Amino acid sequence: MTSSRASRPTPARATSPSPTLGPIATAEAADGSFDVREFARTAQGSQRAAVDLDAIREHGLPAEAIRLVRILRDLERSTLTRLRNLLVTATHKDGRVTAFLVSWAYEKFWMADALDGVLEAVGEEAAGPDPVEHVTKHFGERMARRGPVARAIIGNIAGEQLVAAHVTTGLVDEWIQQAAYRRLGEIAGALHGLADRFIELKQRHVRFLAEEARRRLADSARARRLTVKELKQSVWPIGATRLSDDDRGFLARTVFGTAEGRAEAGRISEVLATFPGVGSVAPTVAARLTP
Amino acid sequence: MAFDIDKYTAGSKPVAWSDIDLEEFERDPLPPETLRVLRYMCDVEYHTVCYLRDLLTTPSYNEPEVGAFMTMWNREEFWHGEALAAVLGKHGITVDFDELKSTRLKLGWKDRLDPIKQSLLGGMVGKDFVAVHMAWGAVNEWSANAAYLRMAKLEQHETLAVLLKRIGAQETKHVAFYASQARERLAESRKAQVLTRFVLDRFWGPVGSTISEESEVKHVMGHLFAGEEGRKLIQDVDSHIAKLPGMEGLRIVEKSLDKRGIAAEGPGYVPAQRVAA
Numbered sequence: 001m002t003s004s005r006a007s008r009p010t011p012a013r014a015t016s017p018s019p020t021l022g023p024i025a026t027a028e029a030a031d032g033s034f035d036v037r038e039f040a041r042t043a044q045g046s047q048r049a050a051v052d053l054d055a056i057r058e059h060g061l062p063a064e065a066i067r068l069v070r071i072l073r074d075l076e077r078s079t080l081t082r083l084r085n086l087l088v089t090a091t092h093k094d095g096r097v098t099a100f101l102v103s104w105a106y107e108k109f110w111m112a113d114a115l116d117g118v119l120e121a122v123g124e125e126a127a128g129p130d131p132v133e134h135v136t137k138h139f140g141e142r143m144a145r146r147g148p149v150a151r152a153i154i155g156n157i158a159g160e161q162l163v164a165a166h167v168t169t170g171l172v173d174e175w176i177q178q179a180a181y182r183r184l185g186e187i188a189g190a191l192h193g194l195a196d197r198f199i200e201l202k203q204r205h206v207r208f209l210a211e212e213a214r215r216r217l218a219d220s221a222r223a224r225r226l227t228v229k230e231l232k233q234s235v236w237p238i239g240a241t242r243l244s245d246d247d248r249g250f251l252a253r254t255v256f257g258t259a260e261g262r263a264e265a266g267r268i269s270e271v272l273a274t275f276p277g278v279g280s281v282a283p284t285v286a287a288r289l290t291p
Numbered sequence: 292m293a294f295d296i297d298k299y300t301a302g303s304k305p306v307a308w309s310d311i312d313l314e315e316f317e318r319d320p321l322p323p324e325t326l327r328v329l330r331y332m333c334d335v336e337y338h339t340v341c342y343l344r345d346l347l348t349t350p351s352y353n354e355p356e357v358g359a360f361m362t363m364w365n366r367e368e369f370w371h372g373e374a375l376a377a378v379l380g381k382h383g384i385t386v387d388f389d390e391l392k393s394t395r396l397k398l399g400w401k402d403r404l405d406p407i408k409q410s411l412l413g414g415m416v417g418k419d420f421v422a423v424h425m426a427w428g429a430v431n432e433w434s435a436n437a438a439y440l441r442m443a444k445l446e447q448h449e450t451l452a453v454l455l456k457r458i459g460a461q462e463t464k465h466v467a468f469y470a471s472q473a474r475e476r477l478a479e480s481r482k483a484q485v486l487t488r489f490v491l492d493r494f495w496g497p498v499g500s501t502i503s504e505e506s507e508v509k510h511v512m513g514h515l516f517a518g519e520e521g522r523k524l525i526q527d528v529d530s531h532i533a534k535l536p537g538m539e540g541l542r543i544v545e546k547s548l549d550k551r552g553i554a555a556e557g558p559g560y561v562p563a564q565r566v567a568a
Contacts, residue, residue: 036388040369046301080347080358087344095388098340102369109300109362 021049024200027207034208036099043103047114050197055190056121065188066122068254071247072180073115078239079108086166094163100208107205111198118191164216164223165230171209172231172272172285173238174202179264180237180255187254217276224277231272231281236288252291265289294471296356299464303363305370306457308377315450316381322563324514325446326382329375331511332438333386335499336372339365342431346424357421360468367465371458378454422476422483423490426535429469430491431498433528434544436462438498441515441524446562470535477536484537491532495543509551516548518559 027039061069083105087098178199185195216223235241240248256265269286273279321329343365376386436459443455477484500508516525522545529542548555 037373040373041305043366045304077358080361084344084347087340087347095337099369099388102340102366105362106366109359 021047021197024204027204034204034211036096036208039204039208040099040103043106044201045106045110047110047194047197047201048117050194051114051117051121052190052193053117053121056118059190061118061122061188061190064254065184065191066119066124067247067250068180068184068187069115069118069191070124071243071251072177072184073112073119074243074247075177075237075239076108076112076115078242079105081242082238094160097163097167097212104205107201111201114194118194161216161220161223161226164213164220165227167209167212167216168227168275168278169230169234169238171206171213172234172268173236174206174209175268175271176237176255176289178202178206179261179268180251182264183255183261213275217278221277228278228281231278231285234285234288236285249291252289256290262290294356294360294468296359296468299468300359300363303367306367306374306454306461308374308454308457311450311453313377313381313450316378319448319450320382321378321446321448321451324510324560325442325562326379326384327507328442328511328514329379330384330386331499331503331507333372333375333379334502335435336368336375337386338499338502339368339372341502342428346428357472364465364468367461371461374454374458378451419476419480419483419486422473422480423487425469425473425476426487426491426532426538427495429466429473429535430495430528430532430543432462432466432469433531434525435498436466437524437528438511438515441521445515445560470531473535477538481537487535488537488541491538491541491543495547497544497547500547509553512548512551512553514560516559517554518557519555521553521559522548522555 022042022044024044025038025042027035027042029035029038083101086101181195181198181202185192213227217227237251240251243251255261265286268289269282272285273282343361346361372386379386439455439459439462443452443459446452473487477487497508497512499511515521525544525548528544532538532543533541
């Protein structure tokens, strides 16, 4: 194939970012619920202007921050794998959820692009990682790696209530990513603005997923059962199975390994426990996050 | 010519209609037979996510260029659905997310089995299967583009024409991507050519025919492509397909019209004179 993004050294956009960043609308309907159409309408494109190239050049970035950026970029870029896993189940039938996913994927594409911009600024190769060769690990790990056929079969049996599990695990994943960006801003002052912007962008994703999760879990015992099962099995963050063991260990240590990180994992567990019927599994989720 | 993915992603945005005076549809509404076609088109656009799902079960999405395109393409098609829904809304036809859900629920077992079938096929055939998807996508985008431009011309409704031409302009870019991908992949592999030709010839049906009732498919095809002028456009689409490596002589779109008894001659659909025009 010609002109693969991965094979080119530096895209032209790295030096010519979009001049301004749009304000991030709250996407709140008059009744306080999340307005998916407003979110779609105000989805944010290129984030390269949020990359403070001057600060990066002046202060440089610690090696730890560069590695974290690369890992977060790879996770943002695994969107299509995530979409595939959701769309082969009944989740693809829900017009409101798919309307959300269309813009969610778009925003994540551009977040990955901005992180490419950071890596280029410090002279790192922007291309994605080589696919990781894996050995089969514990059950949850194997489940996280299962292909579309297994997912479609399981998803067809589980039916529509599986959407609750997808939005809830998606929600936990967004919280983890927000924690990771918060940590990135702490270890690299030059990336503070970028990290804050991404946390704010993700807050809209959080609001949609939280609203969907709460409603669906409250509505159905079957949804609660499926969600508890999925939360127990999940490997965090979603997409981590595509990272090397070294990178996964580094991510867990850097984001959740400090005292503040452990407190952050505790907060995720506390908030998750406020959702209907999943309280029992919340401590397991927190325990999985910390190294 | 290779498709410039960076240029495409940087320029990708929702089709704009805020500057178009939709109130015009209240003063000069579209006739019911046209609204029926628009409704079909709107459903097709919103259902792009189902087609994306099938693409994602093949090895193609792991390539950065393909992944980048799919993200933008899916979003642009979603916005085509929104734009058409806005026009339908001006005629008292509401297309909301809950209704889309009920359409998708009606898809039933075929829809459930599709990703499994596609993955298994993709797994068995491997990389060559991506060529099938790309050629299939190219045919769909060529015919969608022809449909929008035809409708813009047929209806003689200035406001509608502006919107449809904007949608058509985005479809042209989608055509460019799919066709360049298909061309390259087919040129590289004889096996991909044989497989693609077989699948297109045996299984291709008009865009939307898997999610809509046959009566609707027939109405839309007849409305847009009946008669000499419409047939000529469809022959043009077929001639584009036939230029792809290994696809010489394929006439799949024309055959789909013949199968539905759509007239190849005569004037085709002629809109009634507009009152307010």
